[in-house]
Amino acid sequence: MIAKQTNQKAWFMVLPVFLVVAFSAVIPLMTVVNYSVQDTFGNNVFTWVGMDWFKDLIHSERFHAAFLKQLMFSGIILLIEVPLGIMIALAMPKKGWGVPVCLISMALPLLIPWNVVGTIWQIFGRVDIGLLGHSLASLGFDYNYTQDPIAAWITLIIMDVWHWTSLVVLLCYAGLCSIPEAYYQAAKIDGASRWSVFRYIQLPKMQRVLLIAILLRFMDSFMIYTEPFVITGGGPGNSTTFMSIDLVKLAIGQFDLGPAAAMSLVYFLVILLLCWVFYTVMSNIGEESSNGGK
Amino acid sequence: MRLKWLIPAIYIIFLLLPIYWLVNMSLKTNEEILSVFTLWPRDLTFANYMVIFTDASWYSGYINSMIYVSINVVISVTFALPAAYAFSRYSFVGDKHLFFWLLTNRMAPPAVFALPFFQLYSSIGLFDTHIAVAIAHCLFNLPLAVWILEGFMSGIPKEIDETAFVDGYSWPRFFIKIFIPNIASGIGVTAFFCFMFSWVELLLARTLTAVNAKPISAIMTRTVSASGLDWGVLAAAGVLTILPGALVIYFVRNHIAKGFALGRV
Amino acid sequence: MNFNWMAWTAPTASFFGIIFCLLVIMTIWELKCPGGGPRIGILRFETTRGDRLFVSLLGSAFIHIFWLALFPGLSLYWALVFSCIYALAVFRWV
Numbered sequence: 001m002i003a004k005q006t007n008q009k010a011w012f013m014v015l016p017v018f019l020v021v022a023f024s025a026v027i028p029l030m031t032v033v034n035y036s037v038q039d040t041f042g043n044n045v046f047t048w049v050g051m052d053w054f055k056d057l058i059h060s061e062r063f064h065a066a067f068l069k070q071l072m073f074s075g076i077i078l079l080i081e082v083p084l085g086i087m088i089a090l091a092m093p094k095k096g097w098g099v100p101v102c103l104i105s106m107a108l109p110l111l112i113p114w115n116v117v118g119t120i121w122q123i124f125g126r127v128d129i130g131l132l133g134h135s136l137a138s139l140g141f142d143y144n145y146t147q148d149p150i151a152a153w154i155t156l157i158i159m160d161v162w163h164w165t166s167l168v169v170l171l172c173y174a175g176l177c178s179i180p181e182a183y184y185q186a187a188k189i190d191g192a193s194r195w196s197v198f199r200y201i202q203l204p205k206m207q208r209v210l211l212i213a214i215l216l217r218f219m220d221s222f223m224i225y226t227e228p229f230v231i232t233g234g235g236p237g238n239s240t241t242f243m244s245i246d247l248v249k250l251a252i253g254q255f256d257l258g259p260a261a262a263m264s265l266v267y268f269l270v271i272l273l274l275c276w277v278f279y280t281v282m283s284n285i286g287e288e289s290s291n292g293g294k
Numbered sequence: 295m296r297l298k299w300l301i302p303a304i305y306i307i308f309l310l311l312p313i314y315w316l317v318n319m320s321l322k323t324n325e326e327i328l329s330v331f332t333l334w335p336r337d338l339t340f341a342n343y344m345v346i347f348t349d350a351s352w353y354s355g356y357i358n359s360m361i362y363v364s365i366n367v368v369i370s371v372t373f374a375l376p377a378a379y380a381f382s383r384y385s386f387v388g389d390k391h392l393f394f395w396l397l398t399n400r401m402a403p404p405a406v407f408a409l410p411f412f413q414l415y416s417s418i419g420l421f422d423t424h425i426a427v428a429i430a431h432c433l434f435n436l437p438l439a440v441w442i443l444e445g446f447m448s449g450i451p452k453e454i455d456e457t458a459f460v461d462g463y464s465w466p467r468f469f470i471k472i473f474i475p476n477i478a479s480g481i482g483v484t485a486f487f488c489f490m491f492s493w494v495e496l497l498l499a500r501t502l503t504a505v506n507a508k509p510i511s512a513i514m515t516r517t518v519s520a521s522g523l524d525w526g527v528l529a530a531a532g533v534l535t536i537l538p539g540a541l542v543i544y545f546v547r548n549h550i551a552k553g554f555a556l557g558r559v
Numbered sequence: 560m561n562f563n564w565m566a567w568t569a570p571t572a573s574f575f576g577i578i579f580c581l582l583v584i585m586t587i588w589e590l591k592c593p594g595g596g597p598r599i600g601i602l603r604f605e606t607t608r609g610d611r612l613f614v615s616l617l618g619s620a621f622i623h624i625f626w627l628a629l630f631p632g633l634s635l636y637w638a639l640v641f642s643c644i645y646a647l648a649v650f651r652w653v
Contacts, residue, residue: 006593010384013376014392017436020373024433025399027565028410030575034566046566051627051635058628091301098299100547104540105306107547108313111539113494113511116532123319124312129327129525131315162309169305223403226496244405248497251409264406269620275401276617279394284604387589391609413564 029268035261053262063263065238066246073242074221077160081217082210084161085168090202092173106166118230121159125231145232149239152232156240159227164217171213175206207285215278222271243267313536320529327525342530355510356534358424362499362507363492365428370439370488371481373432378443379469383452396437407433408501415502422504430502431492438491439484446480479549486546493539510535578616585612600653611653615646 036053038046057063092102109117125145127133136143145155179201187197225244228234234241234249241249247267251260319327320342321335330336346352380386381393411430412421420426454476458468474481500512514531585608597607606614619642626638 004383004385006386007384008386010380010386010389013380014386016373017377017396017440018392020369020429020432021396021399021436024407024411024430025402027414028407030571031410031413031565032406033574034568034571037568037571038566040566044563044566046568048568054624055627055631058624059631088302088305091298093299093302098302102302102306103547104543105309107543108536108540109309111490111493111536111543113496113535115496115511115514116535119514119528119532120312120316123525123529124315129319129331131311131333134331162312165305166309219401223401223405225403225405244403247403247405248408251405257409260409266624268402268406269617269624271401271403272398273617273621275398276394276613279397280604387586387593388609390607391613417561417564 032261032264032268035257036265037258039258049258053258054266057259057262057266062238062246063266066241066243069239069241070222070243073156073160073224074218076157077164077221078214078217080157080161081165081168082214085165085213086172086206086210088165088169089172089176090198092169094177103170106169108166109163110166112163114226115230117159117163118227121155121162121227122231125155147236149236152236152240155231156228159231160221160224163227164220168210168213168217171209172206175209176202179205208282211278211282211285215282218278219271219275222274316529316532316536319525320533322526324524324526339526342526343534345527346530346534352510352513352531355508355513358503358507359493359499359509359511360538362424362427362431362509363489365424366431366435366492367485367488369428369432370435371485374436374439374443374484375474375481376469378440378447379473381440381444382447383455393440396440400434400437400441402433404434404495404497408497411498412501421502422506424507426502427499427507427509428492430498431495433498434495435488435491439488442484442487443477443480446477446483450476482546483549486542486549489542490539581612585609602653606653611650614653615642615649618642618645618649 037048037050039049040046093099112120124130125133125143127137127144133143133145142148143151145151183201184197187201192200223244224242225248228240228242229245229248232240234245243263247260247263250256250263318334321338321340322332323337323339323341326332326336381389415421415426415430420429450473454472455468458472459465463472496509496511499509503509503512510531514528514535588608594607597605599605622642622645623635623638626633626635626641630637
């Protein structure tokens, strides 16, 4: 690592970014903290309730359920998307006409507005008019995502895999492309097996991008809102009510500002903790590999 | 190993199938959608698209989305450029923590901020304007832009800066004449990502708008719940939201993979 | 412009006041002796003063939440005491 020049005036270059982000981040955050200790019946009349909302929240079944569902969802999609993404990235062509075709068609789902993704799958999964639902129904499966919780979960997971695996693929592909051809030739001369090429050449090179991929996928799946909202609306029953959906139901649907604010804060703290752990791991691995490379 | 191409091929078919189904539906009449199950439109119709192109409440949504996305991309890139330069070249008090704090905003769930945002922008009189949505989207796009650009800038050797200063360039002139052309592809990738995340976001855009700046994605959700289910028009609207993205991908296809690694490979 | 909707209360205002003062103190400290005293503590990676402050604050928040979860009857001031002990430990050993 090259030592950077110390220059406090650099703050002036960062200042515009700092101000804009602070305006959108700090004021709302302060407001959320203020709401979380008060009760309101509208018209800006607030009464102090102390930590009651937090107590209610921590002991509420609904919160536990939403939190568990959230963790489960994030866990499942990571377990599917990461190995699948690596596999596809390894199989992708390195040159020729296949490269742009792959890149463009794979990036396409990432650029579809999230509620349109929801709409696509809502239509695709319907038994009466959707290809997936209709095919499953005619094959004899009892599939109906608006009534059966398991079908709803499967639909959401396939939807997320469809939507986001490409991100993992593209990241891994970028990592793989940075491996010089000479490495592979050396491995060939040594007679290395396919597995050891992957384990000792490709995986270490992908390590950093893979961490970025896991970080982004985990965070984004942890705050997923729009797609399940459009597809299932949190149902059937409460089976797909993830944290964000529950939060918006509480805050905008029932206008319970206090409980919603308390939930926001706990949600935010969990995200902050995870973010910090991932970031620390990521920057430490980055430092090791950049030191080790010299 | 000779069948290796099958894996990406199957994956791409899996990706394109739902999109094909949407396009397919947008070209059918509602009667056909609901009465018979057909793999391609029997009587091809563009009526669904005509509904959108002739009704102001539909097509204004596209214009609104385009306006706030463009404002957001311009703000994000211009503000992030000097900041990313500062992060990549200098160390200053609190730099690492500032960087981390910026990233946490990229990770913060918009649902947490939705309600205070509504009140904040109402109280400063920006509610239902394009600029409000653009600034709100900066919450996650600015950190991302700084992150990507910092990666690209760290790849440019410091000697370039030093030679330029020795040659008597002032900082702004050096930055515009020498540095920016050097990271042009990085700026392109950054703009692409800002476009992407601003274009696909719904929750904040919907919370901050009512009539004048309502994005197309919010108009779509309203139509689903209100006017019964006009599947054909809904599908046509969906197809039209995919097009700008497809167009942008085509232009930056050579940089996508690099950008996804945030310039840090 | 009307900021009534932010619904400030004395306790939350002083909470943010304290956080702000902590940041100011950290900045002054950093300017007086730059570098942030980096060292490798029991977490086995390098931390600076700022990291330790962050770990203390985040940890304190979780201590308070768990206190509410485990001992809903007891006063939260106990959690505050524990948080202070925890923060001192973090600054000493992490």
